[in-house]
Amino acid sequence: MRVLQLGSTGTDVMEIQALLKKIGYDPGPIDGIFGEQTRQAVINFQRDNNLVPDGIIGPNTYKKLNPLLLGYDTYYVQPGDTLWRIAQKYYTTLNRLLTANPGIDPYQLRIGQKLIVPFGIDVVDTNIDYTYEIMERDITGLKKRYPFIEVGVAGQSVLGRNLYYLKLGNGPNEVFYNGGIHALEWLPVPVLMRWIENFALAYSEGRSILGYDVRDIWNRSTIYIIPMINPDGIDLVLNGLQPDNPYYDELLQWNDTGEPFSQVWNANIRGVDLNHNYDALWYEYQELAEELGYGDPGPTRYPGPFPESEPETTAVVEFIQNHNFRLIIAYHSQGQVIYWDFENMAPPIAREIGEMFADVSGYELAETVGTASYSGMKDWFIQEYRKPGYTIETGIGENPLPISQIPMIYENNEELLLLAAVV
Numbered sequence: 505m506r507v508l509q510l511g512s513t514g515t516d517v518m519e520i521q522a523l524l525k526k527i528g529y530d531p532g533p534i535d536g537i538f539g540e541q542t543r544q545a546v547i548n549f550q551r552d553n554n555l556v557p558d559g560i561i562g563p564n565t566y567k568k569l570n571p572l573l574l575g576y577d578t579y580y581v582q583p584g585d586t587l588w589r590i591a592q593k594y595y596t597t598l599n600r601l602l603t604a605n606p607g608i609d610p611y612q613l614r615i616g617q618k619l620i621v622p623f624g625i626d627v628v629d630t631n632i633d634y635t636y637e638i639m640e641r642d643i644t645g646l647k648k649r650y651p652f653i654e655v656g657v658a659g660q661s662v663l664g665r666n667l668y669y670l671k672l673g674n675g676p677n678e679v680f681y682n683g684g685i686h687a688l689e690w691l692p693v694p695v696l697m698r699w700i701e702n703f704a705l706a707y708s709e710g711r712s713i714l715g716y717d718v719r720d721i722w723n724r725s726t727i728y729i730i731p732m733i734n735p736d737g738i739d740l741v742l743n744g745l746q747p748d749n750p751y752y753d754e755l756l757q758w759n760d761t762g763e764p765f766s767q768v769w770n771a772n773i774r775g776v777d778l779n780h781n782y783d784a785l786w787y788e789y790q791e792l793a794e795e796l797g798y799g800d801p802g803p804t805r806y807p808g809p810f811p812e813s814e815p816e817t818t819a820v821v822e823f824i825q826n827h828n829f830r831l832i833i834a835y836h837s838q839g840q841v842i843y844w845d846f847e848n849m850a851p852p853i854a855r856e857i858g859e860m861f862a863d864v865s866g867y868e869l870a871e872t873v874g875t876a877s878y879s880g881m882k883d884w885f886i887q888e889y890r891k892p893g894y895t896i897e898t899g900i901g902e903n904p905l906p907i908s909q910i911p912m913i914y915e916n917n918e919e920l921l922l923l924a925a926v927v
């Protein structure tokens with residue numbers, strides 16, 4: 505973590521601002537700019553935590569902020585402690601404490617015993633630029649708070665970032681949701697992460713969400729989620745082109761739009777469009793792409809040198825091959841549309857389920873046309889398995905969509921994600 509102070513800008517500033525706001529210190533607008541109001545919020549936080557109130561986030565202040573970013577603290581039981589007292593001290597609930605420490609006996613605490621203490625706040629923020637680093641930390645925090653979530657790695661990106669998957673449930677009905685395929689279209693990433701958090705909390709409390717019995721879903725189904733399939737591209741969009749990027753010179757050439765990466769880049773870090781890299785009419789698409797001027801690496805629509813040329817694609821292909829998915833959903837933006845077919849290969853039930861999805865989301869059910877209709881993830885899945893596969897376009901307007909749409913996208917898709925696990 506670099507030192508943050510007046511004048512600092514970036515996604516890390518934004519993350520700290522969101523945290524300060526969440527814990528009751530008003531940093532002003534959550535805009536990634538460390539201004540006077542953010543400095544004052546940091547000073548107030550420092551005063552309350554016996555830190556030197558200099559308004560600068562250096563190692564000591566960061567050490568206090570880090571557990572809050574993770575959403576939990578590590579605590580060693582002291583003489584006279586009870587779980588109730590610890591819960592009070594951390595503004596959290598007994599249920600959260602018990603969930604994070606499975607097998608613990610509340611009446612037999614030992615002095616010095618190590619506990620994971622989840623704070624009362626949510627982990628996943630839906631009001632910030634949601635970078636790979638933030639997602640990675642949130643996954644760590646969620647796993648500690650809800651040890652029943654299984655976390656794994658499906659593969660690596662070109663630059664070696666992990667393609668994390670999270671697994672919810674233990675039932676025989678396997679489904680697969682994913683997002684963050686196109687770099688500009690990262691808004692569904694925090695939506696999926698927040699949905700995981702809410703689902704895990706409801707499961708731990710034995711609650712329903714929108715009338716869906718979460719424990720029942722848990723027993724009937726297993727939900728696999730890869731929230732971010734293109735971490736390198738999303739990093740480029742949110743953090744900009746860094747000098748140490750091994751494709752630095754190439755990327756400057758490949759982006760021939762005259763626009764910054766944050767406005768145009770949808771591909772992975774080698775300029776390959778990850779939703780045109782699957783072996784489903786790939787050669788037909790490639791011819792078309794050449795004609796339309798997408799025959800070389802670039803911000804969008806270049807299908808790569810051959811089908812499944814990219815590690816992000818092969819990771820997904822292998823992940824799907826190693827499971828028995830009843831259906832898959834790939835989240836994109838924009839347009840509030842659900843695409844469900846590929847070359848008339850989808851089974852009749854796929855349309856029926858698609859209509860139910862349209863119903864609960866308010867999105868329109870549609871068939872892909874033109875260049876969008878070849879060599880995508882759902883195309884390949886439908887072609888290989890003849891099972892329901894969907895591309896869901898979320899949000900309204902033109903990419904990149906504003907962060908302010910994340911809550912709406914969540915609302916549109918909360919029930920759809922529950923329904924897809926049991927339909």
Ligand SMILES: [Zn+2]
Pocket residue numbers: 686689779836837
């Ligand atoms: Zn897309």
